[in-house]
Amino acid sequence: MTEFTPLTGFAGGILIGLAALVLMAGNGRILGASGIFGGLLTLSFEDEFLWRVVVVVGILAGAAGSAWLGWFDPATIAYGGSTATLIAGGLLVGAGTALGSGCTSGHGICGLARVSPRSIVATGVFMAVAIVTVFAVRHLGGA
Amino acid sequence: MGRFLSFALAGLLFGAGVTVSGMVNPMKVLNFLDFLGTWDPTLITVMGGGLVVTFIGYRIILRRARPLFAGSFQLPGTRIIDAKLVGGAVIFGLGWGLSGFCPAPAMASLVFGNIQSLIFVAAMAAGTLAMRAILHRPPSQKELAEVEG
Numbered sequence: 001m002t003e004f005t006p007l008t009g010f011a012g013g014i015l016i017g018l019a020a021l022v023l024m025a026g027n028g029r030i031l032g033a034s035g036i037f038g039g040l041l042t043l044s045f046e047d048e049f050l051w052r053v054v055v056v057v058g059i060l061a062g063a064a065g066s067a068w069l070g071w072f073d074p075a076t077i078a079y080g081g082s083t084a085t086l087i088a089g090g091l092l093v094g095a096g097t098a099l100g101s102g103c104t105s106g107h108g109i110c111g112l113a114r115v116s117p118r119s120i121v122a123t124g125v126f127m128a129v130a131i132v133t134v135f136a137v138r139h140l141g142g143a
Numbered sequence: 144m145g146r147f148l149s150f151a152l153a154g155l156l157f158g159a160g161v162t163v164s165g166m167v168n169p170m171k172v173l174n175f176l177d178f179l180g181t182w183d184p185t186l187i188t189v190m191g192g193g194l195v196v197t198f199i200g201y202r203i204i205l206r207r208a209r210p211l212f213a214g215s216f217q218l219p220g221t222r223i224i225d226a227k228l229v230g231g232a233v234i235f236g237l238g239w240g241l242s243g244f245c246p247a248p249a250m251a252s253l254v255f256g257n258i259q260s261l262i263f264v265a266a267m268a269a270g271t272l273a274m275r276a277i278l279h280r281p282p283s284q285k286e287l288a289e290v291e292g
Contacts (some may be wrong), residue, residue, distance in 0.1 A: 002171045002183045003245045005164075007231015009185040012164020013192020019156035020193070024151040025150030028146075028210035028217050029156065033247035038271050051150045056250060063251035064156070065155070066162040074255040078170035083262060089242025090249075090263040092234050094270025097246060099278070100231015101219070104245040105231075108190060113197035121224050126236035133240025134176040 003078070008071070020110050034097030034104025037128075096126075146212035158251045164189040167252040169243030176240055238270075 020031040039052040066072050088126065099105045100122055102111065109125075111119020165171045165185060174183035209215055239245055244252075244263050252260040 001181050002165070002168065002174045002185075004183050005185050006188045008162045009188035010192040012160045012162070012166065012191040013194075015156045015160030015163060015192075016189070017160075017193040017196025019153045019160060020197050021204060022149055022156060023153040024201060024210065024216070025204045025207075026146065026153070026211050026213075028213045028215055030219065031153065032216075033157075033245070033250065034271075037246050037250060037267070038275075041268055041272055051147070054147055054150040054158070055154040058151045059158035059161075059247065059251050060154075060254045062155040062158025062160070063162040063167060064158075064254040065230040066159045067255070071159075072162045072165065072167070075253060077166075077168045077252065077257060079257075079259045080169050080173045081241065083259070085241050086174035086244075086259055087266045089238045089244060090266025091270035091273070092238025092241065093245065093249075093263075094238075094267035094272075095274040096231045096233070096235030096238055096270075098231070098271045098274035100228050100235055102231075103235060103247070104239075105247050107167075109193040109197055110201075111219075112190075113194055113201050114284065116219070117222060118219070118224055118228055122228055123230035124241060125175050125229055126205075129233050129236025131176050131178065132235055134173055135179065136233045137241065138177055138180055 002076075016109060020105075020113075023055075028122075030106055032102050032110065034093075034103040035106060038098060055069065065071045100126075149212060157247060159280075160189075161251045164192075167248045167255070171243075172239070172245075172248075173243040176243075214255075246268045 023031045024123065036052045036055050039048060042049055046101050067074050081089075093103070102119065102122060107119040107122040112123060161167055166189060171183055171185060174181050175186035203217060242263060244269065247261060249267060251261050254263060
């Protein structure tokens, strides 16, 4: 069980939205975590790599700072499955976002805000597939 | 300098957002996806908060001629809904549903020092590189013939 936390949920959502605005106003880019992550997987350590490193260091600092300020208790973190499930999940998330050009932030927030037809389709599809996956795992006695 | 500070600020806000909202906890995401079980609707409020801000903010920002620290806005140009987009979303949805992790919370959760997050992010890197290798592989003669046919 996890508790429904609409206030911190909404507050966190606003922070994510502000992050997207800062990136767009400053550098004209969509805030997409999978694209930023993918850009780190390179051997060309130039500007396109460096700015992504700065964003990711910021993400880590933002997460650590939030916990330090008492806005989140890291002890509440619980993982859903076995190590094998995590590896399979990671491989699929990496492959799927590389193929579909986006994830929950790029398509699910920035793309929907721009009313991009591609992002509307992508978000609908990954939400539906994830819901079916959880149903299969939790209620049909799967892995 | 301002340019790099803006990247750092975007990262800080992003990391704080996924953490404060609880999205760094995969169980919370899995419970959101579990309508028929232990449903936790929090993710809707996160997306709602993010969308309210970006929907309004993008409209104001994109009226400007250019961003503060770059020559132009770099918005995705393609509008084509193809098999790559849908297939990618299916694969991502499968991984998200299995793990409860999407890329930003997975990266952010690394600071909490759990080995599970590290395993997930390493697998995510491997998946990204594998897909990139598949996409950039030169097409076979058979595929070229099919495209032309």
